[in-house]
Amino acid sequence: MTDLILQVKNLNKAFGGVVATDHLDFDVRQGEIHAVIGPNGAGKTTFVAQIAGMLTPDSGEIIFDGQEISGLSAPERSHAGLARSFQITSVFPNFTAIENVALSIQAHDGHSFRFWTTAFRDAKLIQPARNILEQVGLADRALSLAGNLAHGEQRQLEIAMALATKPKLLLLDEPTAGMGAEESEIMRQFLLGLKGEYSIILIEHDMDTVFNLSDRITVLVYGRSIATGAPDEIRSNAQVKAAYLGEDEAEINA
């Protein structure tokens, strides 16, 4: 199927006796937001790490844009068109907001063995960085140190850095993590703006965000996918209710 940007087949990962990813099948269609939810310890983080190239799966395939990528390093995946944001904010605190984004652009603008021209005065980096900051609504904070930005702004910058790599697929690891209601709403609106333009895997705890934004939702429990479907299907799925939404604890073991 050519309309799949990402296809994960029979993925397995265990740490000693603990199975973190268990025969997992997963795919993302072009332009859709596919959310992954699951209770704590469901294996979301392990899943993200395998897609992003920080963990090697024990077995299984990860086919991205028609290419098997499970043997590629994180930077190689970035160049293949896979970008991620981090659950724990990972901006460069001593760089200004615009330098953070410029660094992302630089990573995709040939090699960096350039010793003479000042990077901050390099229009090839700064112009596009400015555009991206505008797109995420941080243009007026361009010259602030990233470490001095508010938490919500750092989360936006986090995504701006991912967007700067011109990705074919965005892997967003809890974009609303640690946000208050107001900040979450801003982030939701922002993600809504990305919808349709980018293919997105959304790992998220905030149910409002997940059910409002997603085209499809996959529910992970103990490393297995117990259901995949449109938000309405997931909402009415009995197994999901039992396992995740906490309606009837007894059914988890069923």
Place this chain on the structure above:
Amino acid sequence: MLSRLKIWVLLLSFLFLAVLPIVAEWIGEEFYISLVARMMVFAIAAMSLDLILGYGGMVSFGHAMFFGLGCYSVGILAFYELTNGWLQLFVCIFGTALIGAFVGFISLRTSGIYFIMVTFALAQMFYFLGISLEAYGGDDGLPIDTRSEFFSFFDLSEEWNMYYLILGTLTACTLFGWKCVNSRFGMVLRGSQANLVRMEAIGFSTLKYRLSAFIISGVMCGLAGFLLGNLTEFLTPEYMHWFRSGEIMIMVIVGGMGTLFGPLYGAFAYLIFEEVMAGYTEYWQFYFGPLLIILVLFAKKGLWGLLPGKENLGDD
């Protein structure tokens, strides 16, 4: 971008260094020329370390190794009466680059305390190699009879020429270093210091950049050793001892880690303190210790950081 004050301090400092020999001769205290020349040599070494320590987060505790190797490349070749400066310079640069690549390749597989220990161990290896080379004086060292010969009109046995060669090298290294840390290459280096995982995620294969920085820094420190060998006309494995590595690191810390210019002042401050206090007591380090502690506690960016002026973009 530097604050205006800092630019002035830098310009005046280099101007001072440029006219120093003239003044020294005028007041009849010529020994200042070689004294300050020696300080400038250490300033180059300290700055080279700051490039990877302050900007790349690589705590090399074996940088004196390059210092010594630069010195050996002059000394050993001179021993065989190969006094051609270009040949010696070529051997120095090529040799330190090669050894830098080897040491960097091994040590960059590790991080944190292990990186410190690996660089320390490899440097000590070269130190003991130097001691065991009886042909070149073993641990007694070896006098270098003839200084490097570059041009017939630029005779290094003239103290002035030696001085200005060192000042020229210092100026060139400083200019290159400043350009480098603000360039694309420098951004990769600084990004890698802050967050390696993030750098990989946005698409940088950081190892090749960090290794290159390690090599560049090693070659620069090797050049300092090359100049020191010529200046002191003496070669000794003592230059590679870990105590030297520690000294160079202290100069960086005193001047201000990650400020590039700071370590120049750190080197001068340390050596002037040594020069002055050693006149009073053999145990001058006893007095230096508390000063270092005070500086580290109250001035995180060292002496350079004490200068007022908001640090701006491209200079954290």
